[in-house]
Each structure stands twice: as structure tokens, then as C-alpha cells.
Amino acid sequence: PIYLDYQASTPLDHRIEKVMTDCLQDFTGNPHSSTHRFGHQGRRKIEEAQDHVAALINARPHEIIFTAGATEANNLALLGIARARTGPRHIISGQTEHESVLQPLDHLAAQENVTVTLQPVDKNGLINLDDLMSAIRPETILISIMAANNETGVCQNLSAIGQICKERRILFHTDAVQALATEKIDVRAMNISLLSLSAHKLYGPMGIGALYVRDGTEITPLLHGGAQQRSIRPGTLPTALCTGLGEACRLIREYRSNAREHLQGLRARLIQRLEAELGNAIELNGEEAPHIPGCVSLTFKGIEAEDLLHELPDLALSTGSACSSTSGEPSHVLRAMGQNSIDIAGTIRLGIGQPTTVAEVNYAAAQIVTAYRRLIAGNAIPSK
Numbered sequence: 001p002i003y004l005d006y007q008a009s010t011p012l013d014h015r016i017e018k019v020m021t022d023c024l025q026d027f028t029g030n031p032h033s034s035t036h037r038f039g040h041q042g043r044r045k046i047e048e049a050q051d052h053v054a055a056l057i058n059a060r061p062h063e064i065i066f067t068a069g070a071t072e073a074n075n076l077a078l079l080g081i082a083r084a085r086t087g088p089r090h091i092i093s094g095q096t097e098h099e100s101v102l103q104p105l106d107h108l109a110a111q112e113n114v115t116v117t118l119q120p121v122d123k124n125g126l127i128n129l130d131d132l133m134s135a136i137r138p139e140t141i142l143i144s145i146m147a148a149n150n151e152t153g154v155c156q157n158l159s160a161i162g163q164i165c166k167e168r169r170i171l172f173h174t175d176a177v178q179a180l181a182t183e184k185i186d187v188r189a190m191n192i193s194l195l196s197l198s199a200h201k202l203y204g205p206m207g208i209g210a211l212y213v214r215d216g217t218e219i220t221p222l223l224h225g226g227a228q229q230r231s232i233r234p235g236t237l238p239t240a241l242c243t244g245l246g247e248a249c250r251l252i253r254e255y256r257s258n259a260r261e262h263l264q265g266l267r268a269r270l271i272q273r274l275e276a277e278l279g280n281a282i283e284l285n286g287e288e289a290p291h292i293p294g295c296v297s298l299t300f301k302g303i304e305a306e307d308l309l310h311e312l313p314d315l316a317l318s319t320g321s322a323c324s325s326t327s328g329e330p331s332h333v334l335r336a337m338g339q340n341s342i343d344i345a346g347t348i349r350l351g352i353g354q355p356t357t358v359a360e361v362n363y364a365a366a367q368i369v370t371a372y373r374r375l376i377a378g379n380a381i382p383s384k
């Protein structure tokens with residue numbers, strides 16, 4: 001089938017695979033402890049990877065803490081910042097955040113005496129900045145707002161939120177997992193104190209991500225047991241995976257502007273073909289807000305997305321989001337945007353990526369149109 005699920009994961013870029021294979025074949029010792037040549041080689045690889053990750057977001061190399069992925073990075077950011085502070089603690093986040101932000105916040109609220117406010121969004125998925133400012137209290141320690149949403153692609157205004165955090169002296173964390181492949185994020189210019197990222201959304205390997213932690217930010221580790229990564233995240237680092245993430249970040253700086261153009265062209269083509277055939281039967285979610293070009297959230301009127309996917313065996317895509325499609329819960333993101341449950345049930349997410357071709361988009365659009373018409377015709381036949 002044609003892969004159209006790039007928000008769930010991206011295929012490994014062969015250049016990244018090569019760097020990782022070289023690293024695996026050319027034995028490097030423990031990068032943290034060894035005094036011999038092998039260990040030194042490993043350490044150099046890790047440092048190079050840190051340099052590349054840091055350069056992508058304008059951080060300093062030692063501010064990059066490797067993790068097993070963005071779920072861990074988000075947990076470390078939220079739990080780690082809350083636990084490093086005493087007294088009344090208040091955290092502001094958003095209703096459309098990823099579960100790996102929402103659930104640690106639930107835990108903090110239920111078990112660790114932290115007050116949490118989740119800001120609503122408008123029908124385009126955007127947080128209102130005046131409301132955000134009004135939500136700030138004297139005890140607010142952190143604002144955590146994602147860069148781009150994984151279901152709709154909608155991008156929040158990081159510069160403006162960073163400015164608010166700077167003026168009010170509040171830490172700012174952003175989950176930038178879905179944004180980094182196409183959007184330029186500068187942690188200094190945007191006053192971001194913590195940023196989560198994941199390699200498998202950037203054409204790199206699964207199982208590795210990072211948390212940027214601005215110099216001087218107090219953070220309590222989740223794990224205990226070693227001095228690696230300044231004890232913020234102890235444990236021997238997987239050298240090959242780190243080099244994979246580093247190479248992914250290095251390549252993004254090379255291809256980002258071309259990638260944007262490529263994806264914007266494909267997106268426009270896809271939407272234009274679907275609209276030409278289906279008109280008002282489809283609705284684009286979050287289209288009026290700034291969004292990443294690779295994510296198209298579409299609501300189909302009068303059918304269930306599950307049925308549509310069933311009719312599309314040649315296309316690998318998701319309903320609302322990968323997470324909600326496994327939990328069976330209706331998307332909390334679309335609900336926060338004011339959609340009713342019928343529309344939510346009729347929503348699919350089309351994810352296009354670097355390897356996607358014009359021919360694939362044409363084929364996908366034609367398949368979707370045919371499948372939709374078949375379903376609508378079937379629904380119209382009265383059952384006996």
C-alpha cells in the first residue's frame with residue numbers, strides 16, 4: 001500500500017541508515033566510561049550527534065539530553081520541572097496536547113499536588129493568547145504548548161508564547177515532534193526553555209529522542225543510577241541511535257526549505273482534487289490556522305472514517321490519530337475544536353512526507369473519491 005501516515009512515523013532515510021550501520025559495524029566502546037580508544041570514539045560520535053541536534057534548534061550541545069523518544073522527553077520535562085520545585089506549583093498546557101503531555105499532567109494533578117490548567121482552543125485549533133495570559137498565576141512555573149498538532153498539523157504561535165513566558169518569568173516547554181521536519185524553531189529567539197523531539201518523525205530510527213534543557217534550568221531526573229548526561233538521564237547511551245538522530249537533524253537543515261515546497265505542492269494537489277470531486281462533502285480541519293504542510297485532517301460527511309479506511313486497502317492512513325485509533329476513544333483534539341461526535345467519527349488524517357510522489361497523491365485522491373461515493377451510495381439504500 002501507499003504510505004500516507006507520516007505523522008505516525010517516517011521511514012528511515014537511507015543516508016541515516018548508512019551512518020548508523022557504519023557506527024554499529026565499527027565497534028565503539030562505552031561512550032561514558034572508557035579511557036581507551038574505543039570509548040573515545042564512542043564519545044566523539046555522541047558529541048557529534050549532540051552538535052547536530054543542538055544546531056537544528058540553536059541550542060548549545062550540552063543542553064541536549066538524549067532520551068528513548070518524545071514520550072520520555074515530555075515526561076522528563078513535565079515531571080522533572082514540577083519535582084524540582086517546592087511550594088504551590090501551577091502548570092498551564094493545552095487541551096489538544098499529545099497524551100504523553102496530558103497524562104503526566106494528570107498524574108501531577110492527581111498525585112503530586114500540582115494545579116494544572118488546560119487551555120481550550122478555537123475552531124481552528126489555536127490557543128487564544130489573551131486567555132493564556134489571563135490563566136497565569138503567581139505560582140505558575142511552566143507553560144507547555146506543542147509546536148504542531150499530530151492530528152491536525154495546526155501550529156501554535158511559539159514566538160508569542162515565548163515572549164509571554166519571558167515577560168512573566170515562566171519556563172516554556174514545547175513538544176516539537178511534529179514541527180521540526182518543516183518548521184524553523186530557534187529556542188533562543190523564541191525563549192523556549194525545554195523542547196522535546198523524536199527521531200522517528202524525522203526519517204530517523206525509532207527508540208531515540210531528546211529533550212533540550214536550557215542551561216541553568218533545575219530539573220529532577222526520572223531515572224537514578226549513573227552520572228551519564230549529568231545524571232539528568234543516566235544510563236549508557238545507544239551510540240548508533242544517537243548518531244541516527246544527529247544525522248536526521250543535520251539533514252533537516254539541508255532539505256527543510258525544499259521539503260516545505262514539495263509538501264505544500266502535494267498538499268495543494270490532494271486538496272484540490274478531493275474538493276473538485278467531493279465539494280461540500282468534505283471539510284478541512286484547522287485549515288485557517290498556520291499548519292505544517294504534511295498533515296491533512298479531513299472530515300467526510302455522512303460516513304464513518306473506519307468504513308472509509310476499510311474501502312481503501314491500498315492506502316496506509318489513520319483515522320484522527322494513531323493514539324485514538326488504538327484506544328477507541330473519539331479524538332480529544334477534534335472535540336476541543338468543537339466538532340460533534342458524528343464529524344469526529346468521519347475524520348481521517350492523511351500524512352504526506354518527503355518520499356511521497358505526485359503519482360501517489362493522484363492515486364490516493366482518486367481512490368478516496370471512489371470509496372466515498374461507494375459508501376454514500378450504499379448508505380442511501382434503505383435496509384429491509
Ligand code: PLP
Pocket residue numbers: 007008068069070071072098100146148149150175177178197198199209
Ligand atoms: N508528541 C507528539 C506530538 C507526537 O506526535 C508523538 C508521537 O506519537 C509523541 C509526542 C511521542 O513520541 P515518541 O513516539 O517518540 O515517544
